[in-house]
Amino acid sequence: MDSIFFYRNPDGAVSGNGPLAGLNIAIQPNISKAGWPVDAGSRALANFTALEDATVVDRLSRSGAFLCGSTKTSEFGFGLAGSRAGEAVKQKIADTELVLDMTGEARLAAAAAGVCGFKPSYGLVSHFGLIDLIFSMEACGVLSSSIQNTREILKAVAGPDEKDFSLPNESVPDFTAPPIDPTKTAIGVPAEAQNDLTDAQRKKFRLSIEELSQAGFAVREASFPEWPLFLTVHKIVGAVEASSATGRYDSVRYGKRAPGAKNWNEMYLASRGAAFGTLLKSFLFQGAFFQFQRYAAYEDACRIRARLVADMKKRTGDVDFLALPVSGGAPDPNPATLDETYRQFACTAFANVTGQPALVLPPASEGMTPLQFTGPRLSDARLLSLGEHLLKLREGGK
Numbered sequence: 393m394d395s396i397f398f399y400r401n402p403d404g405a406v407s408g409n410g411p412l413a414g415l416n417i418a419i420q421p422n423i424s425k426a427g428w429p430v431d432a433g434s435r436a437l438a439n440f441t442a443l444e445d446a447t448v449v450d451r452l453s454r455s456g457a458f459l460c461g462s463t464k465t466s467e468f469g470f471g472l473a474g475s476r477a478g479e480a481v482k483q484k485i486a487d488t489e490l491v492l493d494m495t496g497e498a499r500l501a502a503a504a505a506g507v508c509g510f511k512p513s514y515g516l517v518s519h520f521g522l523i524d525l526i527f528s529m530e531a532c533g534v535l536s537s538s539i540q541n542t543r544e545i546l547k548a549v550a551g552p553d554e555k556d557f558s559l560p561n562e563s564v565p566d567f568t569a570p571p572i573d574p575t576k577t578a579i580g581v582p583a584e585a586q587n588d589l590t591d592a593q594r595k596k597f598r599l600s601i602e603e604l605s606q607a608g609f610a611v612r613e614a615s616f617p618e619w620p621l622f623l624t625v626h627k628i629v630g631a632v633e634a635s636s637a638t639g640r641y642d643s644v645r646y647g648k649r650a651p652g653a654k655n656w657n658e659m660y661l662a663s664r665g666a667a668f669g670t671l672l673k674s675f676l677f678q679g680a681f682f683q684f685q686r687y688a689a690y691e692d693a694c695r696i697r698a699r700l701v702a703d704m705k706k707r708t709g710d711v712d713f714l715a716l717p718v719s720g721g722a723p724d725p726n727p728a729t730l731d732e733t734y735r736q737f738a739c740t741a742f743a744n745v746t747g748q749p750a751l752v753l754p755p756a757s758e759g760m761t762p763l764q765f766t767g768p769r770l771s772d773a774r775l776l777s778l779g780e781h782l783l784k785l786r787e788g789g790k
Contacts, residue, residue: 396476396485399429400461410456411544417457418486420465420477423532424521425449432523433465433474436641436667438648446521447556448490448532448549455548460486467672468525470634471733472497473726478505481535488536488545494526495626496718496740498533499752503718503762506754508779510534510542513769514747515560517546518553525637526630527558529744539779543567546772567773572781574607579765580614580711587619588720588738596761597717603756604715607785614707614714621696622742623734628682628693630744634672635679641667674730697745704746708768713778716764718752739764751779756786 398421405416419425422432424442431437449459464476469492478501480486491498493511502509511533524530532549534542551564581601586594605611643649643663650666653659668676682690708714717739727733734741743750743766750766767775 396463396479396483397461398431398433398464401428401459405458405460408453408456408458410454410548412452412548413456415457415541415544416460416485416487417452417545418460418480418489419449419462420469420475420489420491421462422465422469422492422523423449423462423490424523425459425462428462430462430523432469433467434641434668434672436638436647437523440646442521444521447518447553449521451549452545457545457548463489465491466497467669468523468634468638469494469497470525470672470675471495471727472500472736473671473733475501477501478507478509478535481505481507481537487538488534488541491533491535492522492524492530493533493744494530495630495734495744496737498535499718499740499750499764500736502533502535502752503754505535507535507537508539508542508754508783509752510539510772510776510779511743511750512546512550512772513749515558515562516550516564516770516772518549518556519558520553520555526633526744527637528633529626529630529747531744531747539776539783543569543773543776546776562770565770565773567776569777569780570774572774572777574609574781577713577778578610578612578711579604580612580707580714582614582616582619582714582716584616584619585716585739586720588735589717590720593717593720593761596755596759597763600755600760600763601715603760603782607782611715612711614711616703616707618700618703619742621700622745623738625693625697625700625745626737626741627678627734628690629697631675631679632683632690633679635676635683638668638672638676643667671728671730671733678730700742701746704742704748705768708748708766708771713765713767713775716766718762718764742766749775751775753779753782 424446482505650662
């Protein structure tokens with residue numbers, strides 16, 4: 393089997409009509425494409441075939457894009473263990489790839505592949521047809537070497553959807569690229585987001601930040617004392633949502649039924665036990681614990697989340713953008729535990745908690761590190777313009 397792809401489109405590339413004509417797009421098997429296998433990387437959905445297109449897939453196809461296949465994903469897209477996200481774009485097999493970003497997966501995959509990764513604001517893109525795990529924190533991320541491609545994809549897929557009643561009743565932002573004037577643009581650098589960096593990573597990060605100063609941006613340190621709480625909130629709220637979301641995989645509605653059960657309860661327990669991998673089970677057990685044993689802690693986490701959202705809104709109001717590392721410390725590329733998995737996302741989970749957009753750019757040179765930028769919720773167009781401006785400067789433009 394293809395080492396990158398879980399499934400390849402058997403149809404040859406077809407030149408469609410529309411603004412995305414000629415664009416070759418990969419998805420992952422937790423995004424439904426009618427007639428394609430969508431197992432979400434889990435035994436719980438082995439041999440399941442999508443019955444209809446996800447809204448994002450339908451809108452991409454209507455805009456002329458060609459879907460070349462689905463790449464291998466981690467179980468239900470949580471973490472990056474076993475995922476090949478980003479490699480199709482890196483190897484130029486696909487122009488763009490859609491990857492669910494629930495903890496920072498799309499952004500870390502982009503950083504590893506040396507391409508641009510964008511997580512849009514929560515509520516911009518329909519969830520219909522996505523195999524969700526952490527509904528209130530997920531967004532359909534876009535990986536591409538071209539920010540213009542990302543912008544055109546957002547134009548095509550964003551907006552109201554009568555099949556997704558969870559979308560807020562908001563006007564769709566204008567994705568036209570607004571100009572960026574560095575002399576009138578302030579970028580804050582949260583000190584607390586750098587706490588887990590190694591000395592070598594901190595040196596590379598500072599060199600990357602110097603690129604912004606040299607480009608004329610007003611760069612200043614920002615403080616976010618409650619930064620560690622983003623990960624804590626994600627661990628609790630995300631786990632509870634995941635535990636609830638996977639309740640459907642009981643071998644009655646979905647999933648393979650374990651043999652030998654003498655009654656319904658045995659069947660349920662045996663089938664659920666066989667359906668999930670060890671890492672995801674740990675996450676689900678954690679969610680069930682807070683859901684049924686420590687519900688007060690879950691309520692506290694929800695209140696803290698609201699406070700963090702308000703605090704982030706205030707701090708992003710003081711500057712135009714924030715610049716942060718993408719990852720910190722020395723995370724294991726193949727994490728075996730939940731703590732090791734979360735350690736990978738110490739610098740990215742904040743945007744999933746708050747719902748704000750986030751953009752990752754590859755490093756300008758070998759001695760630098762990928763940079764992550766964010767702004768207020770629904771500032772997606774301006775954030776993409778910042779990325780385009782910086783990439784153009786690297787190419788010698790002004």
